[in-house]
Amino acid sequence: MSVRTSGQIEKGSRQFEYLVRLGDDRLVLGHRLSEWCGHAPILEEDIALANIALDLIGQATLLLGHAGKLEGEGRDADTLAYLRDAIEFRNVLLVELPKGDFAVTIVRQLFFGVFGLLQSEALQRSNDRDLAGIAAKAAKEVRYHVRHSADWVLKLGGGTDESRERTQRAVDDLWRYTGELFLADDVDRAAAAAGVGVDPSTLETTWHSHVEDVLARAGLTIPETLYMQRGGREGRHTEHLGHMLAEMQIVARSHPGASW
Amino acid sequence: MTPTQSQPVEDPERVAAFEARVAAGESIEPKDWMPERYRRQLVRMMSQHAHSEIVGMLPEGNWITRAPSLRRKMSLLAKVQDEAGHGLYIYCGTETLGVDRQELIEQLLNGTAKYSSIFNYPTLTWADIGAIGWLVDGAAIVNQTMLAKASYGPYARAMVRICKEENFHKRQGYEIMAILAAGTPAQHRMAQDALDRWWWPSLMMFGPHDSESSNSDELMRWGVKRKSNDELRQRFINLTVAQAKAIGLVIPDPQLAYDESTENWKIGPIDWDEFWRVVRGNGPCNRERLAARRAAHAEGEWVRLAAAAYAAKQARTVSAFEAA
Ligand SMILES: [Fe+2]
Ligand SMILES: [Fe+2]
Secondary structure: OOOOOHHHHHHHHHHHHHHHHHHHHHHHHHHHHHOOOOOOOOHHHHHHHHHHHHHHHHHHHHHHHHHHHHHOOOOOHHHHHHOOOHHHOOOOHHHHOOOOOHHHHHHHHHHHHHHHHHHHHHHOOOOOHHHHHHHHHHHHHHHHHHHHHHHHHHHHHOOOHHHHHHHHHHHHHHHOOOHHHHOOOHHHHHHHHOOOOOOHHHHHHHHHHHHHHHHHHOOOOOOOOOOOOOOHHHOOOOHHHHHHHHHHHHHHHHOOOOOO | OOOOOOOOOOOHHHHHHHHHHHHOOOOEOOOOOOOHHHHHHHHHHHHHHHHHHHHOHHHHHOOHHHOOOHHHHHHHHHHHHHHHHHHHHHHHHHHOOOOOHHHHHHHHHOOOOOOOHHHHOOOOOOHHHHHHHHHHHHHHHHHHHHHOOOOEHHHHHHHHHHHHHHHHHHHHHHHHHHHHHOOOHHHHHHHHHHHHHHHHHHHHOOOOOHHHOOOHHHHHHOOOOOOOHHHHHHHHHHHHHHHHHHOOOOOOOOOOEEEOOOOEEEOOOOOHHHHHHHHHHHOOOHHHHHHHHHHHHHHHHHHHHHHHHHHHHHHHHHHHHHHO
């Protein structure tokens, strides 16, 4: 490889950063969803949630693998997933919160699912051919994820008093984490300008109309939260991520250099 | 079957015709006449099997969040998901005998139904995921390959489908063990320790010796079982001993010896006290497993009620629309 100019390094590291954000969102959410396996309210949901978790972790594996190749320093998807500390993770806070009750899980899936769908649909046109391919496959999967969570939001919102209250509470609790999905910084803008990525702020209006439509049909309201939590993209996480990673990484880190 | 349960009086001619059909290798279908005891035995076996799939999700599910690589995490998650599918599929099969899933789940949760005792052992290291796939799914395959020829059609067909997936699980588990056995000294120790702990319980999965097994004769005559517990166990031992050797692990049985005349591996005595202790509820995890199932059921109650209430509202809307 020839000596890279600082401009190229800068460009490469930004694209790496962009891909890691995409990968981390899906890895962390997939991990949280996988915590349901064996403990869901009905057997059909053990299966459905595991399916969605598998799709997300699969997408994360491809995205982190691609990021690692692009970085060119020998880090593969596993290295990135298992050997980074919480401050090096770049996922939004929304996906790292504990799985909560079924309402929290479902509302989060709706919020992130709609975002992930819009993002994947846009990324299918990326001029990074690998990323476009990953996104095309992901879009097909996430379309089902959105249908699954929207169906459940309708059932829970329109079910019993308890289910409506729990689901409204989940919306109230999680809403403050949705603003971060659409924050754009230099990394996003550079990726968008290069035709590699999509500026997340451009997805906000469509996301709102989609999500608000589902919530309205379920008889749920959006809270008047004015302040939106943020920090994940810069590695400023909630306290929950460290615990999650401690569990996720324990075996891999206990046996440095081992194969599995 | 508990002795207090009433024994129905069956028409001997119908029973004879039924047994002739079974003997001729015909498949019994849900609408066919069958002796009440046949039906009850099948409900017992199939529901125990379904419960085992469901409870079996817990020990393995215990390691999904700690799987040491992304590939292993996904394959374990997919495996546990398959087990949920098996449970669902067999519950549906049991429903063809006139018992619904709700009723069966109730029996599991109130402790009156049994499930395979193997799942009352803890998963202590990552190697246990390998050992379970290799030994527990491996033993299940030996048993289920026989059940795929069972006289009751829906059960036999479920077994054919399920066996394909169990084979995949077994290969995956064995691969995990092989990699650990050939890995670092710590990984090798982990693999051997898992084999040490899971070997005997997996042999117990085939049930008591033929001489002690109360249900066996009738089940054989009705074509529900086609081979005895001891025959199946021997088959499993013969398959597994060679596999352990191939990856450099030692079967934890000093009396293990090859018998040239029968071409069987002979094992030392099985600790049946341990078997009965675990069956009777005093295994290391009996309480934890039931508690976990009960907790999931109780915490999911509001979700199931919501889904039912929503479905009822939808049905009312539709019928109001049709009436208009
Ligand atoms: Fe199974
Ligand atoms: Fe299995």
